[in-house]
Amino acid sequence: MRVIFMGTPDFSVPALRAVASRHDVVAVYSQPPRAAGRGQKPRPSAVHAAADELGIAVRTPLRLRGEDEQAAFATLRADVAVVVAYGLILPQPVLDAPRLGCLNIHASLLPRWRGAAPIHRAIMAGDAETGVSIMQMEAGLDTGPVLAEARTGIGAEETTADLHDRLSEMGADLIVDVLARLPLPAVPQAEDGVTYAAKIDKAEARVDWTRPAAGVDRLIRGLSPFPGAWCEIAGERVKLLRSRVAAGQGTPGQVLSGFTIACGDGAVEVLEAQRSGKKPMAAEELLRGWPLPPRLG
Template identity: 80%
Template sequence: MRVVFMGTPDFSVAALRAVAAAHEVVAVYSQPPRAAGRGQKLRPSPVHAEAGRLGIEVRTPLQLRDPEAQEAFAALKADVAVVVAYGLILPQAVLDMPNFGCLNIHASLLPRWRGAAPIHRAVMAGDAETGVAIMQMEAGLDTGPVLAEARTPIGAGETTADLHDRLAEMGADLVVEVLAGLPMQARAQSEQGVTYAAKIDKAEARIDWNRPATELDRQIRGLSPFPGAWCEIDGERVKLLRSRLSEGQGAPGQVLPGFRIACGEGSIEILQAQRSGKKPMDAAELLRGWELPDRLD
């Protein structure tokens, strides 16, 4: 089939590779290059860079609402568009252009966690499982009927980064299956169990040791690696990247033997952290030559 692929971040790359291996990707749409790094040079998105390696034309419009952009899209005569974390709203005119419409790979089991940050929110909420859904896009926010889904458990020690990589591969495999089966019947999303995965605010990243250990463990794993849950240790901001529930009690913020911290209820053990200006380190490596205070704020 003639496929238009629309995506931007790392999460979308596996799907681009899989679709390009099975079909003719006639164009890739991605967010425009952004200034990054110390020199603030323009850097193409991960999808843009991968499309270049695959020899596929890349388009980076700022929006798709004007007639010129829509005419350019229509001229591709696509059978279907595959959309994965693209970052632009698709007007109804664009949604209707491909023969089979626009299919979205969404990293949750819809209708749970519609919206911008479904992986983070699933981990932070303590969900036992999540997955990917292939959805027929419509004007509402992730409200379209679901063509297929795949499920996976969320491990007790998994971070958002761990889950991100697994779900990206699952979504890539599943969308290829769906494309091979078109046209196929979709099921309407249930009106029960709808939740919204709001974009992560950096203000959510500060650790409050008065909260229960179960909540803080989920916060640390859910915000790893970005933006990274953090606390201050002797005035230095330290990102906490991996953790697990631990034994031991104490006043909230009290440092227990090892890199274990007492919480409002229970305690957690920090397995990986990142000091300011340093690379992420396992706790044992981090504590060599670095003595923790008796208490963390």
């Protein structure tokens, strides 16, 4: 089939590679290059770089609301568009242009966790499982009917980074299967169980040791690696990147042993952390020559 691929971050790259290996990807749409690195030079997105490697033409419009951009999209005469974390709202003329419409790979089991941060929110909420859904896109925010889904459990010590990589590969496998079987019946989303995965606000990232240990642990894992849950240690902001619930009880913030910290109920053992300006380290490595104070802020 003639496919338009629309995506931007690393999460989208496995799907691009999988689709391009089996279909004619006539164009890739991605967010424009952004300033990055020490020199703040424009850097193409992960999808843009992968498309260049594959020899596929890339388009990077700032928006798709203009008639010229919509006409250019339509002239590609695509059978279908595959959309994975693209980052722009698709107007109705764009949604209608491909013969079989636009299909979105969404990293949750819809209708749970519609919106921007479904992986983070699933871990932070303590969900036992999540997955990927292939949705027929419509004008609403992740409201379209679902063509297929794949499920996976969430491990007790998994971080957003871990789950991100697994769901990315699952989405790539699932979209290939769906494209091979189109047209497929689309099942409307249930009206019950709708939740929204709001964009992560950095104000959420500071650890509150008065919370129960399970909530602190889920916050640390859910915000790892970005933006990273953090606490103050001897006046220094330190990111906490991996953790698990541990035995113990004490005053919230009290260091019980090693990097095991008392919470409002129970305790959390920090397994990996990152000091300001340094690389992430396993807890035992970080604590060599840097003893913790009796209590963390």
